[in-house]
Amino acid sequence: MSQTERYLDLPLEDVIGDRFGRYSKYIIQERALPDARDGLKPVQRRILYAMYRDGNTADKPFRKSAKTVGNVIGNYHPHGDSSVYDAMIRMSQEWKVRNLLVDMHGNNGSIDGDPPAAMRYTEARLSKISAELLRDIDKETVDYIPNFDDSEDEPVVLPAMFPNLLVNGSTGISAGYATDIPPHHLSEIIDGVIMQMEKPQTTLEDLMTVIKGPDFPTGGIVQGIDGIKQAYRTGKGKVIVRAKTEVEELRGGRQQITITEIPYEVVKANLVKKMDELRFDKKVDGIAEVRDDTDRTGLRIVVELKKEADAKAILHYLFKNTDLQVTYNFNMVAIHNKTPKLMGLQPLIQAYIDHQKEVATRRAQYDLKKAKDRQHIVKGLIKAISILDEVIATIRSSKDKKDAKENLIREYDFSEAQAEAIVTLQLYRLTNTDITTLEEEAAELERRIHELEAILGSEKKLITVIKKGLQSVKKQFADPRRTVIKEEIEEIKINMDVLVASEDVMVTVTEEGYVKRTSIRSYTASNGEPPGMKEGDRLLDRFEMNTTDTLLLFTKLGSYLYVPVHHLPDIRWKDNGQHIANLVSVDRDDCILRAMPVKEFSESESLLFITKNGMAKRSQLSLYQAQRFSKPLMALKLKADDEVVSVMRTDGKKELFIATHLGYGLWFDEEEISLVGQRAAGVKAINLKDDDKVVDAFTFEPEDKVDLFIVTHRGAVKKMPLSEFDKSSRAKRGLVMLRELKSNAHRVIGCRRVSKETLIEILTEKGQQETIDPSAYRMSDRYSNGSFAIDSAQAGSVTEVRQTKREASE
Incomplete structure (x- = not known):
């Protein structure tokens, strides 16, 4: 054979596509999805059949699990032992399976997510009800195929004398398909099968008179008949599964919430841990203790409440914020006629009926021949x-x-x-x-x-x-229903005022976005030292607030973060805060411009935004009260190259001064900017030259005496009274604040309103920092360029101007 003939010249995508197609088909048919007839995946069927063939049945003694696993791998299922043992364990877990298919002695895991003991320690046998899945398999009721090495035969499907797929449910993920079929009540499903079998024209409404809905092994309460009906009709639908809870009265007027059933597939230990974290982090006030009192008599979680706590409000908070209430999504996919198919309740029952007719016919033929x-x-x-x-x-x-x-x-x-x-x-x-x-x-x-x-x-x-x-x-096997079905989904209303402990705290926000709240005690003990921060970070602002208040953080890209104070991490004054991204997902390119404490979102107050490109927008503060706040919300609409320069809280009756980079200043009434909606873009505030931009803006009362302090990129500073300007109107160019020079003209970096307490900090591009006391400077007019505060030739151009307050002790 020549070298050229030995290789196929094929495009990679064809080869990969073909191989992945084959792999997917195998995964779908032979691994992850259950058969619509007996409700078993191949590994489960092989385990049950191997145990049956080996005489490891309910009427015989238990046998080591390892022996069964070895049998299954050696004869039918050439895969890893853990996959076989895991499947065997799941069929024996009473919190996963409604009617156990395998009885097990020894540690087979727990509802807390503990791992089972190794297979050499546990013992197993088929359960009594498993015998019904395998009954009459020796009477040629089902087809057999050769096993992987053609040494013996294995059944394609089990006879299944009860509708196992609906009774025990199934869950699995394959290539392109996933399935989630909840467990149901054996007696109801059998009644439904008989109804549909005797009267093929039965409607879904008729069936639902006997099949009420899922019946989880862990009990709980299912809410939403409409969701169940949709799932039964189409194969997809969702319901709410809620824990069974009760508020108990204790002596001394205290209450406790006891939980006796939890939602299906919820790990109890994680649930208890999460509830205790809410208590520890003070996310909710009123919980004294969370403890797990589960013992061999049954599941019991106790949430002890403080004396004045509102039990109903706390319970609703727990429903919303923990797995005490979860959403269950039906996705009823099964293998039918060798194909994965999304099936409603009636097609699933029909698939089972057709299978039973075939099994019963073949059994009768076999018995007749004998x-x-x-x-x-x-x-x-x-x-x-x-x-x-x-x-x-x-x-x-x-x-x-x-x-x-x-x-x-x-x-x-x-x-x-x-x-x-x-x-x-x-x-x-x-x-x-x-x-x-x-x-x-x-x-x-x-x-x-x-x-x-x-x-x-x-x-x-x-x-x-x-x-x-x-x-x-x-x-023989019917038992009482465990899950309660409720028609309506109860809406959860949470009144946070009742749940949050009212406590005065110090809130700090740094320029790099680190936030925290600190108890007043910890703050007082610091003796006026600055709060703990990363090296190079600076304090943006600090406020004395209450845990029932809200902190609004505005960013330069026009978003705002809504942070209830009780959500802030409770950290000591001298320790570093936590980055805001831990609470709200923030865009990497964005940064916090302004922090604002809000006690109440009143309609009489408004927020005024000024942008770099000279736009102004004013909206009612009440519009910024958010219901969902896990991600940044839009504060105003910005054009692509624009960003926010200033955010001010006003009453709408103030006056506004805007300063630009090229040295123009404009003074007009804030009322000229009319109120708009939260997501609007606003109006033009100042008419800028092409290469100009807004550097600063501030508001003041009409009767105020206002002094301006200007800092230029060359390190010059000057102080002047607002009276140097004429009051104008919106969208004008404004008046010059500096004398225009032919070469190396001054450019404004900051223009602040100053008082006797104000100090100005100047930062240069070479990292030099200078603190200036504006009160030491005389007033100038609009046509001077002030005096140099730093030598920009040595220190580099000024890049930033910050305003601080003189400490009271100075």
């Missing part, structure tokens, strides 16, 4: 006994067994099978009484053959047989 074979033998024996002496003489005169058989066939017209039965007959059977026994058996066989032929000849009789089998399973 009965006819036996009838033939019995007839031969009766005939032989009636001519016993001649038969004995013939046998005695024969050479051997083969010769004897041939002689009997030739002389008395017996068939091969009858002759075999006669020559192997034991002598004690030749008593007189035996003929009556044989005649009774012949009559019984005749009756049985008629019965089986009738079943095979009539659909109605076939259905009666299936129904009888289902009713016997129901009688």
Whole structure:
């Protein structure tokens, strides 16, 4: 063979596509999804069949799990032992499976998510109800296929004498498909199957009179009949699953919440931990203790409350913020006719009925063949006994067994099978009484053959047989329903005022976005030291607030973060805060511009935004009260290259001054900016030259005496009164604040309103920092360029201007 012939020149996507297609088909059909007929995935079916074949059944002693796992791997399922053992464990966990398929001795895990003991320690056997899945498998009721090494055969599907898929549910993820079928109540499902089988025109509404909804092994309360109905109709739908809770009165006027059932698939230990974290982090006030009192008598979680606590409000908070209430999404996908299919309740039941009809037919055919074979033998024996002496003489005169058989066939017209039965007959059977026994058996066989032929000849009789089998399973295994179904989904209303402990705290926000709240005690003990911060970080602001207040953080890209103070981490004054991204997801390129404490979102107050491109927007503060605040919210609409320069809280009656980079100042009434909605863009505040931008803006009362302090990029500073300007109106260019120079003109970096307490900090590009006291400077007019506070030739250009307050002690 030449080198060129040995290789196929194929595009990679074709090869990958083909291989992935084959892999997906295998995963879907042979691993992750259950069969619509017996409700089992291949690994589960192989485990049950291997245990059955090995005689590891409910009426025999327990046997080491490792032995079963070895059998399954060696004979049917050539995969890892952990995948087999995990599947076996799940079928034995009473908090996962509504009707256990495997009984286990030893540690098989727990509802707290503890791992099971290794398979060498545990023992298992089939449960009683598993026998119903395998019943009559030896009567050729199902097809067999060769196993992976063709050494023996395994069943394609189990006979399944009860609708296991709906009773025990299933969950799995394959390639392109996933499934989530909840467990149901055995008795209800069987009633539903019988109803649909006897009356094929049954509607979903009829079925739902007997099948109320899911019945989880862990109990709980399911809310939302509409969700159940939609899931049963389409295969997809969602319901709310809520824990069973009760508020108990204790002595001394205190209360406690006891939880006795939790939602399906919730890990109890994680739930208890989460509830305790809410208590520890003071996210909710009123919880004294959370403890797990579960013992062998049953599940019990206790949430002890403080004396004045509102039990209902706390319970609602726990429902909303923990897994005490979860959403369950139906996604009823099963393998039907070798294809994954999203199926509603009726198609699933129909798939089971069709399977049962086939199983019952094949069983009847098998029994009929056996009965006819036996009838033939019995007839031969009766005939032989009636001519016993001649038969004995013939046998005695024969050479051997083969010769004897041939002689009997030739002389008395017996068939091969009858002759075999006669020559192997034991002598004690030749008593007189035996003929009556044989005649009774012949009559019984005749009756049985008629019965089986009738079943095979009539659909109605076939259905009666299936129904009888289902009713016997129901009688033997039905137990009370565990999950309560409620029609409506209860809306959870949380009044945070009741739940948050009212406590005065110090709130700090740094420029890099680190936030915290600190108890007043910790703050006082610090003796005026600055709060703990990362190196190089600076304090943006600090406020004395209450835990019932809200902190609004505005960013330069036009978003705002809504942070209830009680959500802030409670950290000591001298320790670093936590980054705001831990509470609210923040854009990497964004940064916090302004922090604002809000006690109440009143309609009389408004927020005024000024942007770099000279836009102004004013909206009512009340519009900024948020219900959901896990991500940044829009404060105003910005154009692509714009950003916020200033955010002010006003009453709408103030006056506004705007300063620009090229040295223009504009003074007008705030009322000129009309109120707009929260997400609006606003109006033009100042008419800028092409290469100009807004650097500062502030508001003041009409009667205020206002002094401005200007800092330029060359390190020059000057102080001047607002009276140097004429009051104008919105969208004008404004008046110059500096004398224009032919070369190296001054550019404004900051323009602040100053008082006797104000100090100004100047930062340069080379990292030099200078603190200036504006009160030491004389007033200037609009046409001077002030005096140099720093030498920009040495220190570099000024990059930032900050305003601080003189400490009271200075």
